[in-house]
Amino acid sequence: MNLAARQPVLLVAVPLVFAATCPLWGMWKRRICFYWALGGMSVTAFLAWSLIGKVSQKAPLTYNVSGWRPPWGIQIRIDTVGLLLACTITAMSILLLLYSYRYVEKEIPTQRIVYYYTLLLLIFTAMLGCSVTGDLFNFFVFMEIFSITSYALVAISGERRAIRAALKYLLMGATSSLTVLLAISFLYSVTGSLNMVDIGQVLERMGRTSSPYLPVAAAAMIFFIAGFCVKAAVFPVHVWLPEAHSIAPSPVSALLSALVIKMGVLGIIRTLFTVYGRGFSSFSEVWGALATVLSWAAALSIPVAAIMAIMQTDLKVMIAYSSVVHVGYIVLGISVLSVQGFAGGLFNIVAHAMGKGCFFLVAGIIIYKHGFRRIDDLKGLGRSMPVTAGAFAIASLSIVGLPPSAGFIAKWNILYGCLQQSQYIQVVLALFGSMLSAVYCFKVVYYMFFTGSNVGAKMDEGPMTMLIPVTLLAAGTVFFGIFSALLMPTLSNAARVLLAR
């Protein structure tokens, strides 16, 4: 049996086995669910990380499920972007599960813990499925799974306002899912295919023969982008995010901010570059207009969301607005259509996952220990919780974008990409937003370290299972800032292939 060749499908099938069997362990002993989930994601992480170096954007690793060649069957297709996300998801999943171990005991009703772990396993599986699939409808199916599970995870604490936030998220999320489904059906009606690469080829052919159905494909592109923008929380349609991400239990907030919104970004990349990229010339007007609109929306969102973040008094709401800022950076990098900007955008997916993951987990530790949510309450916390507060300070370097952090490398490349394309106004907006980010991040750091104590100076740290993920994430932002050369050349190559036409 040649397992190595089947690794792509195992990447989805293995965590699904663990998800499907998780409630069975819950029947027997609730505690086992945690170890089961952790074990499952460790195996999956091994599967994902062992693929590093084996794929490239030009020569993706493919696997035909059930043995049917595309376009008849579903093809799994792991390219650099997909693998980047898969590795980020699996690495984060282990940290988040570890963190959840103590957190859920306190913050989530006991009888829900089994389903909490099941939902986590399902959402990780679904995001992996989205990352590696080469099929448009398959993407939608996995998108539905991670959407449904994330609505439930937002509401799982059972607080009234959590349910309200989840409902708002559900309404916007379901509408965006339907928009994407509508776009898929439009595109299917004129191409007859669901495989992304194959649709690209059909569209190219349609363009050459100036098919009468080109406007339908163009409209589908608009619906795709509209739908994925809601999932990614791009500026005017980000309204669900601050509430949902701030009220969810902290590991879930970290999960949603670090990973789930990136799936919307992935959808945008797949639409603009894999599906429509090849047939670009037939859509150059609509395509170009969409990219411009996206880059403007993203650039505007950076200062606007940063101002909103500054105005917040609740720590988690502030962090949530900061996610809108960073989605702005990522989408700006992607839509500015320069190799460097694109690579920076991809790099920011990882940098933001680590930085924002760390932020939310730190907020979670503070809630776990003290029940504080307000920024004013954090005074002097640096003395009693030096590790937690220190991790926050280091992560905030990355969120603001100062060297030597990963966030700096990402922003540098994105802004450089904008300059290459002479998008000066976008650069000014982004830089202004960065300065505002410094205000809201360092305000918290200042409160923690340089003001009189609110809780006393006695050492009173959170449990180890919560400190380890936080420390690792903070260390990660610095590590990838210093050793950005591990990642950037690969990402630049991927960007070059995606942008080439």
Add this chain to the structure above:
Amino acid sequence: MRRLLVVAALACLGIMLLYTIGRMPPMNSGSTPDKTHVVPRYLEHGEEEGGAPNIITSVILNYRGYDTMGEVTVIFSALCAVVALLDREKRGRSRSAADISKVKSSVIVRTVVRIAVPVIILFAVYTILHGETSPGGGFQGGAIVGASIILFTLAFGLPESTDRMPLGARIPMESSAMLAFLAMGFLGLAFGVEFLTYALPGIHGQATETIRMLMLMVVEIGIGVAGGIIFISIVFAMIREDRYELQPDIP
């Protein structure tokens, strides 16, 4: 002002949709892209390649079986969401809900339901098992099973209904669709063929067909059992929603 904006946005959306739909390929033509690209192979070879005379079954279980595995996971996720949020009753039967769902249905309703339910379930089994050759299949059959139990619950009340349910087996049954797909997938992998191929290598002739039929049947039954039980679990959880109290906000 706000209302005006909403109306304007909806009007824009409406115009765009009408424009797009007006340009879509005609429905009644056989030469449109959606009928000439991948579909001919399904129609011409679906029965021999896919293993089911019912082409739809061929497509959803075989050509696009991986998608269907995702779809059963969607249903399972919905169940997990509902159960996690509404707090499924303690396992085993619980009498405490009796006062909530006290049902006053007439003798006529009860008698008719009592006679109809077994017949409906029989029909569901037929739908599940016959999905390969005629319209039907696991999803449809599961929905019919679910509907019959819901009908019973409406007539007799929740406690009567839960008494008759194998509650201990409920959790494994809820995962059964995913487990059936995964089992068939890994069986293929173990024998050296691709994931979800519904074939075992080294077997030739008539036996290939039999094995494929059996594997498809396992998946159909898994979907049917899980589909039915998930519908029932969701409805049961929602009937108990009255007992559900929101936890107070943390200030």
